[in-house]
Amino acid sequence: SLQERLQGIFQKLKRRGKLSEEDVNLALREIRIALIAADVNIKVVKQFTKKVKEAAIGEEIWHSLTPAQQVIKIVKDELVDLMGSVNQKVNMAETPPTIVMMVGLHGSGKTTSTGKLAMHFRTQGHHPLMVATDIYRPAAIKQLEVLGKQIDIPVFQLGDKTAPVNICRGALKYAQDNLNDIILIDTAGRLHIDEELMDELKEMKAEIRPSEVLLVVDSMIGQDAVTMAKSFNESIGIDGIVLTKLDGDARGGAALSVRAVTGKPIKFVGVGEKLSALELFHPDRMASRILG
Amino acid sequence: FRLRDVIDDDFWDELEEILLTADVGMDTTEYIIEEMKEAVDEHYIEQPSHLYEVMKDKLSEIMEKENSDMIMNEDGLTIILVVGVNGTGKTTSIAKMANRYMQEGKKVIIAAADTFRAAAIEQLEVWTRKLDIEIIKHKEGSDPSAVVYDAVVASLARRADVLIIDTAGRLHSKVNLMNELQKIRKVIKRNCPEGPHETLLVLDATNGQNALVQAKTFQKAIDITGIVLTKLDGTARGGIIIAIVHDLNVPVKFIGVGEGVYDLRPFDARNFLDALFA
Numbered sequence: 001s002l003q004e005r006l007q008g009i010f011q012k013l014k015r016r017g018k019l020s021e022e023d024v025n026l027a028l029r030e031i032r033i034a035l036i037a038a039d040v041n042i043k044v045v046k047q048f049t050k051k052v053k054e055a056a057i058g059e060e061i062w063h064s065l066t067p068a069q070q071v072i073k074i075v076k077d078e079l080v081d082l083m084g085s086v087n088q089k090v091n092m093a094e095t096p097p098t099i100v101m102m103v104g105l106h107g108s109g110k111t112t113s114t115g116k117l118a119m120h121f122r123t124q125g126h127h128p129l130m131v132a133t134d135i136y137r138p139a140a141i142k143q144l145e146v147l148g149k150q151i152d153i154p155v156f157q158l159g160d161k162t163a164p165v166n167i168c169r170g171a172l173k174y175a176q177d178n179l180n181d182i183i184l185i186d187t188a189g190r191l192h193i194d195e196e197l198m199d200e201l202k203e204m205k206a207e208i209r210p211s212e213v214l215l216v217v218d219s220m221i222g223q224d225a226v227t228m229a230k231s232f233n234e235s236i237g238i239d240g241i242v243l244t245k246l247d248g249d250a251r252g253g254a255a256l257s258v259r260a261v262t263g264k265p266i267k268f269v270g271v272g273e274k275l276s277a278l279e280l281f282h283p284d285r286m287a288s289r290i291l292g
Numbered sequence: 293f294r295l296r297d298v299i300d301d302d303f304w305d306e307l308e309e310i311l312l313t314a315d316v317g318m319d320t321t322e323y324i325i326e327e328m329k330e331a332v333d334e335h336y337i338e339q340p341s342h343l344y345e346v347m348k349d350k351l352s353e354i355m356e357k358e359n360s361d362m363i364m365n366e367d368g369l370t371i372i373l374v375v376g377v378n379g380t381g382k383t384t385s386i387a388k389m390a391n392r393y394m395q396e397g398k399k400v401i402i403a404a405a406d407t408f409r410a411a412a413i414e415q416l417e418v419w420t421r422k423l424d425i426e427i428i429k430h431k432e433g434s435d436p437s438a439v440v441y442d443a444v445v446a447s448l449a450r451r452a453d454v455l456i457i458d459t460a461g462r463l464h465s466k467v468n469l470m471n472e473l474q475k476i477r478k479v480i481k482r483n484c485p486e487g488p489h490e491t492l493l494v495l496d497a498t499n500g501q502n503a504l505v506q507a508k509t510f511q512k513a514i515d516i517t518g519i520v521l522t523k524l525d526g527t528a529r530g531g532i533i534i535a536i537v538h539d540l541n542v543p544v545k546f547i548g549v550g551e552g553v554y555d556l557r558p559f560d561a562r563n564f565l566d567a568l569f570a
């Protein structure tokens with residue numbers, strides 16, 4: 001573990017007496033290795049270890065009795081500081097309905113998370129409506145309808161021959177008539193480098209003006225997390241992140257990367273395939289997981 | 293090409309950055325750099341472009357396996373079991389493979405053994421209708437092993453050339469779900485002793501180091517014979533596959549490069565490496 005490796009380093013260093021800049025860098029190297037192994041983006045790791053170094057030097061820990069533990073604590077605190085957010089709630093509209101748009105790469109868990117959020121909001125006393133705008137993936141609309149049936153939440157769809165922006169328009173009208181106060185828009189998986197599909201998203205966003213755009217990210221994602229998140233944020237602007245499949249054993253360094261590059265908070269985590277498997281994001285738990 | 297025209301410390305730093313960014317992972321990156329430093333000394337390499345060719349040669353040796361082609365049963369049924377974690381592209385890859393075999397004149401049957409996920413069977417049915425292929429399915433919620441049993445028996449009876457089995461996505465860390473796969477494999481073996489002829493693990497190229505854990509866990513549970521690496525049409529490079537192929541001694545058989553039925557290519561190590569270092 002990182003703690004054991006740091007202890008090994010500090011044992012050697014203590015025997016040699018005073019600590020040099022190079023010795024400090026040895027410890028930072030171990031932290032870097034641990035974070036890269038956890039899939040934190042290498043550029044984010046560089047910035048992060050710099051912050052840790054400053055914090056560590058400022059604390060004069062290098063001569064303490066338990067330097068390894070102290071370093072780990074500093075690293076964890078920095079991780080929590082970076083990933084933590086005061087506001088983990090979905091931005092609600094001033095006047096209903098609140099519109100939430102789910103976006104992200106293929107297979108990241110958007111459709112399932114749409115169902116989970118619908119269930120979450122209904123538990124809080126809202127009247128959600130889910131909207132099926134994935135007109136590309138075979139049986140995508142059916143998938144959302146099946147989820148809707150499971151939790152008795154309506155799904156608005158206009159089939160797969162109508163443009164997503166028009167489906168959204170129809171959904172707004174439907175929500176008005178049926179007094180739905182939260183509209184959850186499931187969108188098709190897309191590459192951030194697919195101009196046409198990113199334009200489609202821009203068009204939808206301009207039309208329905210959501211108060212919340214959630215980027216759904218698979219927690220197993222590697223270095224590409226930064227390129228992808230930056231691109232989605234620059235193209236359409238995101239408000240928050242949903243990190244999925246955390247019931248697996250991926251270290252989830254993407255949590256740090258995506259937060260670092262977009263500045264947006266992780267609001268929810270997916271912890272299973274059931275629609276009840278949605279939790280609020282806990283930065284301290286995520287920090288421990290990333291450090292392994 | 294690269295901005296560097298000399299092999300110096302900056303060059304090695306840049307190479308490390310390229311490899312790590314491609315998800316090659318720390319251990320494999322260190323290994324590659326050590327090997328290349330030796331190569332520079334042994335062969336007096338001076339040009340970065342020359343070193344890149346040497347590196348690609350070396351990595352091609354690791355990635356090219358003699359059994360990179362699909363193992364087809366020339367006189368009887370070939371059973372292909374497709375597995376992997378959630379959302380990697382199993383169902384889509386199966387449609388692509390089915391299309392390929394049909395175009396080769398083979399009789400293909402597909403088993404819808406994902407009886408769990410919402411509209412999983414319907415998703416496969418859209419494909420089988422489009423390709424005009426027979427699908428063996430039960431109701432949602434039924435036992436996947438029962439679907440597999442019916443599919444193997446039907447494929448043998450109907451003298452199909454290829455049976456491709458779609459399974460539900462499952463996290464490798466879930467023991468009961470991995471046990472379910474072992475049960476499916478037993479059902480296949482009981483009714484077709486030489487099967488499954490191929491057990492393909494579908495990996496998402498956007499995954500990081502966890503892909504190696506996935507591969508090792510699946511291999512331990514049900515013995516993987518090949519890998520399909522999907523979503524290489526994105527910006528992720530799938531570099532973790534180098535460690536996977538090396539450590540598991542399993543070949544990559546296909547890559548997925550899009551959502552369309554033709555977006556499947558046989559794995560070519562050199563093309564893959566050219567793209568990785570592009």
Ligand SMILES: Nc1nc2c(ncn2[C@@H]2O[C@H](COP(=O)(O)OP(=O)(O)OP(=O)(O)O)[C@@H](O)[C@H]2O)c(=O)[nH]1
Pocket residue numbers: 104105106107108109110111112113134137140187188189190216244245246247248269270271272273277378379409461463
């Ligand atoms: N174990 C686990 N599986 C999940 C989680 N969230 C989603 N899944 C599974 O991941 C797979 C993909 O989920 P989808 O909701 O279809 O993903 P998507 O982003 O809508 O996919 P596309 O629409 O094709 O882009 C399914 O098998 C889901 O059951 C999670 O938190 N944990």
Ligand SMILES: Nc1nc2c(ncn2[C@@H]2O[C@H](COP(=O)(O)OP(=O)(O)OP(=O)(O)O)[C@@H](O)[C@H]2O)c(=O)[nH]1
Pocket residue numbers: 106107137189191376377378379380381382383384385406409412459460461462494522523524525526547548549550551555
């Ligand atoms: N861009 C791209 N998308 C792909 C590729 N392969 C699959 N997809 C997309 O990835 C998403 C998930 O594909 P599926 O075939 O449903 O994945 P799966 O592994 O069967 O998912 P589960 O059964 O839920 O575990 C869909 O949106 C596919 O269109 C690929 O090679 N490139």
Ligand SMILES: [Mg+2]
Pocket residue numbers: 110111112134140187188189
């Ligand atoms: Mg979807």
Ligand SMILES: [Mg+2]
Pocket residue numbers: 382383384406412459460461
């Ligand atoms: Mg599937």
